[in-house]
Amino acid sequence: MPIRVALVNDYEVVVHGIASMLRSHTHRVEVVELNASSHVAEPVDIALFDTFTQSRDDGTGVVRLLENPYVDKVCVYTWSTDRSLRESALRLGIAGYLSKRLSASDLVSALEQVHKGEVVVSDEPARLPLIGGDWPGREEGLTAREAEVLCLITQGLTNAQIVERTSLSINSIKSYIRSCYRKIGVDSRSRAVLWGVEHGMQLDRVRVSEPDIPGSRD
Amino acid sequence: MPIRVALVNDYEVVVHGIASMLRSHTHRVEVVELNASSHVAEPVDIALFDTFTQSRDDGTGVVRLLENPYVDKVCVYTWSTDRSLRESALRLGIAGYLSKRLSASDLVSALEQVHKGEVVVSDEPARLPLIGGDWPGREEGLTAREAEVLCLITQGLTNAQIVERTSLSINSIKSYIRSCYRKIGVDSRSRAVLWGVEHGMQLDRVRVSEPDIPGSRD
């Protein structure tokens, strides 16, 4: 009886990346793909929330999932080793804080433990390569962080808003912007937005049908 | 024998606006719609070049048309009453400088005169309403100038570049930006670009087939 897992993130590439990773474990997990603005409208055992562009302090995305009666358990799936982010997420009531550095089978094992009622924190230090991830712009040579920042720019956020969203310092954001612009060959925000639009960095809004919420398809 | 007229501008809405205006004169003019980055690839009697977002001093768009062996005559179609713009255009060798304030039948008459070999400058003062025009964003309440500036923003141009493109002062550009942002409800350039993208203000690139230039369809 496979665990039913909803993969939650606003970028199709991101959830596709996780889904393909779990492909060889279909006897243990059954995967549903959702974006972060969707409501889970059918029962799932676990919602696996990928933090790409969503790792804000207040855990907004996570809170919505925690409050969803269709969702039994919520896990955060992240590359962040930030202890305070982890503690806040756990305080919110998540059942798992899972590293993107877990191998596929370790991830599935962790999900199985979560399903059994344990609270799982994967303690992988940054010594393992980033396995669990794909992101828009990866093929164009952007690092995960650069891509994340560019996605947020493409959403129209200011640097200050990106600071809030990512819990990084303004100086880090500017560094990523600089390196990112160099890689994609733009020198202004407008051009960056246009690049992002052309390269699939807008929020993916059309993914799953939501028969009971008419306005959320906009 | 109708005069064959190519309507030239980068925005589909703009050339559609002219085409619909000329609809009741099909016995006198035969209309082809092109965008400004297309090459005229079949013989036309007159290329009618609409200056929306294209009214730069150096007449780049016009020059290309003047050099095209398929184009017999080139006319500029504009709302500008700027005398120096007009003089430069005439010096480039255009056969007509036609106001968007002309009625449809007056426009057709002017085109007929041009076809007969005359150089036509329509001298309409700004006392007549703007007839010959449609533009992206018009339905959303943007004035022609506001829309023009926003289209250029949506192309990723800086204010300085927009100054060059429109031959207006930086202060006028800023005024239009302010009023435009107020109308569309944005407060940053990124948001304005996104608004423009969502409202059809990107350059229209897919219009006519160009069988002999493989790369220009991108």
Place this chain on the structure above:
DNA sequence: CTCGACTCCACCCAGAGGGGTGAGGCACGG
């Protein structure tokens, strides 16, 4: 006549953004 809309422009000011430099830590490969 007044008023509002549109076009065009000036000037002031603050902050948002982007270029640069440098640094520390970690991992990995040669």
Place this chain on the structure above:
DNA sequence: CCGTGCCTCACCCCTCTGGGTGGAGTCGAG
């Protein structure tokens, strides 16, 4: 060990952007 790449951050400096204020002229409608 060193170099490279990635992440994270600091500081400096300058330009670009966008908010404000005001003004002039033209036109059309009331």
